[in-house]
Amino acid sequence: MDLKNNLRTSTEWEIIENTFDPDQLITTGSNFMIGNGYMGYRGTFEEWKAKEYVACIVTDTWDKAPGSRWSELCNVPNGLFTQLFVDGEMVSAFAGETTDYYRALDLRHGINQRSISWRSPGGKSIQLDVEKFASKANHHLLVMRYGFTALQNGEYRLITGIDGEMWSINGEHFRSYTSFEEDGMLGLSLHTSENSTHIVITEGITLSGKAPDTVGVLKENKRCLHELTFSLKEGEKVSFQKVVSITHSNEVDHPLALSKQEVISGLAQGYERLKEEHQKKWKDFWERSDIRIKGNVEAQVLARFNIYQAYIATPVHDNLPIGARGLSCQVYQGAAFWDQETFNLPMYCYTHPDIAKNLVTYRHETLAGAKRKAKRLGYYGAFYAWTSGKTGDELFPDYFFTDVLTGRKIRNHFNCWQIHISPDVVYGIWLYYEASLDWDFMRDHGAEVLFEVAQFLVSRVHFKKDKNRFELIRLLGPDEYHENVDNNAYTNYLTQFAMEKACWVFDTLKEQDPEKLVRIMHTVGIQDEARDHWNEIAQDIYLPKPDEHTKVMEQFDGYFQLEDIAPGELRKRLIDPGEYWGWPNGIAVNTQVLKQADVVQLLALLDGFSNEVLTANYEYYEPRTEHGSSLSPSVHALVACKAQHYEEAYRYFMESSTIDLYNASKKVMSGGSFLGGIHTAAAGGVWRILVEGFGGFKVTREGVAFSPALPKTWEGLSFTLMVKQCLLEISITKNNITVSSDPSNEKGITVTLKGKPAFLEPGKRVTA
């Protein structure tokens, strides 16, 4: 079935490109990428180089190039680099003639495929078939099978090896390149400039089919390559398997030895075996994570595409952050933002709690960095980094944007005023705890984070004695067009949330494990009265309430007094299309126009608001939102569902789920800067829309609840959830919802369907 943007699907489990479009290199490289959370390998062609945006981004390799302000993940040499020459002419999508073009991404198995018939400008034809994957079974491995058939007699030259001439957004990270050759394998051993991280790429190949006439090794610049030549007759085939291992010293002690060993072992296992193990892992993943949509093929593919992208962006081998562009490129530094907790974590909490645990553990492991940040800015406790890499130290620079009209740099305050990141981290930990009931984690790690965040908030709030309330002054909410605001609704409510949870955990520990509490208090450096301060703030923090008449909540103090203008009208005031709309003097600053709507975001996260309030706020803020953030549409979809604006919800679902795949209007290059890559949070948001929005899922104190509302064209929606240690199958049709408790569950759970609670024993089902 045809999709948009030059794509089709066959089994609803893959995307297939109809024709090659040389103008879409950046987009298709991202969309067709493979990865395993350790590395992301863009879906490019084997013969391509840096200028076609070939990239292999490896997590946990943060490094600052000499002279740069930016710490970012390394784009490592391309171990799959392969070029094929037919009578001296290179097989290329840009020359000769390609027929039977096929590029596909198999979402179910995480495999990128290419198959073409190609005729050289000189008239020689070949058939080329390539398949590759980033192994889910061994995260260091990239595996490829490359084969071709001569359609006429000819001389063929194949070079394959490692291409070390990579691109990097903010400078060259490698101060040394050493190539090596051992037992037929080729390798590059690199050291980064700032941190001297040792990175090793080793590759090896196994040939099959027609034997080569000559075999050699070619070294040029930063490339080391096998060179093979063949005289082939019509119909003769050549094929090779390739195993590439990428290791680095931030993860393993002896990356060089391991890298070689893994290639040897991988080649010994062989392509099919490696693929089988890889596919098994993917099968396990989808068993929990697939969302099945009946009646709408496009929506089905979009759901799977986004879940796929969210998953390959997530490091699962270690406690590391999900980058805002995943591992699709270096943009946003491969670092976590608040998106991780609010957009990506929910899916894992309810499908793969082990991955969710990695992510919340990452926040515990970066507590020291958050404490350093707080201290540096004159606070105490934990002020999490806006842009968080390995250590949790703030990676976001003071000066980010440049005023395009004057060339002057702009002091942005994402790193110092956007304090909601700390309560967001608490939100994430709470979400994980509530979903998993993993008290061990809460006790051993979560509690400390909650207490340190509470302490940070104590040091950040101001008390207005005359109003007998705490206030939060000089904030930047999720809506980044309005810096320097007071009592941002989102931030204040989330602060109350964080304080309440800190108190609850404190009280629970006191009751259940008082000795542990004493140890944590000692670590954090607090006394008993700290808990009273948290509670005082939870009680007395100012929360902008819905207006008595309109039911609208003010995004921040004075927001309603700002100029009320439509985003489209406001846009006309741009002098230069590249202008930043926000601080300090952008066109949106003194208007009600939002990059994303903080109140809508709040309503998407916290419960307890009436339908009237949901509707009023959605209707007020939606037309004032410019959606300058890729996070915005999914939140609008979620709240549109809650507010029963189903048509708008569906529109925003489509917008959010196609941000990358259809890429209609996105800028992927701007002012010479690469901005491409996968919007990982939007991908995570799609799961939320489907399950929490259309599925109407929420966690209650006793169990779970659903109030589904399927989009008009859909006939069914089904998915699996793991909540409070119960595995549940949910199946929604136009009129019914059925929840089945897996027979393996060890206990029952209260399931509330359309407002009616029922206790569901293992192996039973309930329908409403």
Add this chain to the structure above:
Amino acid sequence: MDLKNNLRTSTEWEIIENTFDPDQLITTGSNFMIGNGYMGYRGTFEEWKAKEYVACIVTDTWDKAPGSRWSELCNVPNGLFTQLFVDGEMVSAFAGETTDYYRALDLRHGINQRSISWRSPGGKSIQLDVEKFASKANHHLLVMRYGFTALQNGEYRLITGIDGEMWSINGEHFRSYTSFEEDGMLGLSLHTSENSTHIVITEGITLSGKAPDTVGVLKENKRCLHELTFSLKEGEKVSFQKVVSITHSNEVDHPLALSKQEVISGLAQGYERLKEEHQKKWKDFWERSDIRIKGNVEAQVLARFNIYQAYIATPVHDNLPIGARGLSCQVYQGAAFWDQETFNLPMYCYTHPDIAKNLVTYRHETLAGAKRKAKRLGYYGAFYAWTSGKTGDELFPDYFFTDVLTGRKIRNHFNCWQIHISPDVVYGIWLYYEASLDWDFMRDHGAEVLFEVAQFLVSRVHFKKDKNRFELIRLLGPDEYHENVDNNAYTNYLTQFAMEKACWVFDTLKEQDPEKLVRIMHTVGIQDEARDHWNEIAQDIYLPKPDEHTKVMEQFDGYFQLEDIAPGELRKRLIDPGEYWGWPNGIAVNTQVLKQADVVQLLALLDGFSNEVLTANYEYYEPRTEHGSSLSPSVHALVACKAQHYEEAYRYFMESSTIDLYNASKKVMSGGSFLGGIHTAAAGGVWRILVEGFGGFKVTREGVAFSPALPKTWEGLSFTLMVKQCLLEISITKNNITVSSDPSNEKGITVTLKGKPAFLEPGKRVTA
């Protein structure tokens, strides 16, 4: 003796212009102006019109022209307009030949004089002598004597009357012009657009000398004129006296009737009698206000020039504000800023307490406006207007500057974040009370202001519970290059000052006049505990303390972390010389470069800082100050005296006292906007430098103290002070200081000279 800038003096009581410089019209018009606090009449020539910046600015005529954001004082029609034609050729500085040029301002008597010999292009010569003043005896009157002598036979035509074609910075204020003719007088009756203020200008003349051949009336455009022709023989003289009365309905009930009546009465009295009464008033003024400097003629003239300008800028007939440019033009809207209290009020407190009382009463009368402002911004109590006219409502617009690089308007926050204006008003009231001991004023008016300001500050402070202190967040101090700062040293200290004084007045009233206190509390709407809140803030407000090692106080939180660069270096970063250096993205914002130094300003106002602190802070901040404000040099001079940097003090005294008179580098026109006019605060600051700086005067709890330090070249400095109801004569020489108590004093006073206190009985003197 020659002064700089084309000026000389003869008796040290006047400035005389050596030659006419057509490029200096704006400056000389201001410097030679006459006025009486009701009107300011620029020192222009009688034949000039709008394009030569003729202006007569009348206080209490605030009006907004249609389509303008700016409320400003009206520039009213010129009743002294007079042109003389010799054989058809107009006497003009721009044509023909002028010899024996003389333009002078008699500072002692407030009289502007002009005398020239002029030969027309056609070769006819005349001698012209003009003298004029704005009467101090009757503030509605402008009085002129205009005479000429024919040096050859010829035909002379004289037109004199009212020129209504005035200029106005922000649009035409008069929606109707009606001319009238009555009993030989000519008049213009006007109504303003916004407020329908009725303004009437009536003029009448009395001729003497050779009688005219013809007499008529000429009306053209907005002019109504007497037209007189004369056939004169060599040596024949013509002279006329002119009386102009300017009245308006904001001051008097029947401005038309009064205006006519005053002209009739003035003409009946005659020029000499009017001048005599006028001069008597000036004599009275100087008796108290003159500062005599021996050994330096230039300094002497500068002292008198500045005191003169400060005085004619000050409304004394009513409780009205002193404009930041006085009545020299419309710039800064004829409105009071904080300068009034901190730069102009001190001179009056210690020389003319009756005028000081007018000024502090003005602040009481505008309390309602200050309360409206507080309420509008979400506070309560009194938040005084940054730009304060008749009602005390905020005249400063939200958008003031424009970004010259982009053309975008800039949201400045002078009107909402520069809260120190309210404690500054308290400072002024306290200054007046401490100088005058006028308890009646404090009880009947001052107390209410102090309480309302205290309430405003209660509503403005934030309490940091974890630090157990009050903070002031998001401020703009006097240094306007740094908006949005916290705990600005100047503002926080002045807030403490205001709170302490409010408590003291509360306690004193409670003891002495409890019923009155109850009435005031009822008016303000407070209970007893309000006083405790004020005291709590006075006790616990955070005050940036001198650093333990360097003794430097931080201007605001984080100031020391800003880029430390010299103002001259910073200036090189300007892209356009017209750029604003401050908010939001000017070149000074993220640096330590100051427009004026708030800590230095603080040290100039409040006592109790050690010499070590004075010196350390002066030395730290002085090189970082750009002096972008005309207020800055006088404050630096004052604190340089305290810090015993006498040479720098003298340099800053010269800079401050010559800002207008020598005008070397000042911009008087910018981007087509008139910026000329007298810097009234700088003029007031000169008195402070002389008396408080070089004279080392300060008020103590028991009386007064002096620790003088004369500039090197000076032999003597003497002045009169009225402190705590004692009239004192102070005479300082190189080695001695003598203070004499006037025999008329009703009580003694403690005088501390060079640290040694002595009780001085009336009629006695003390020397040290």
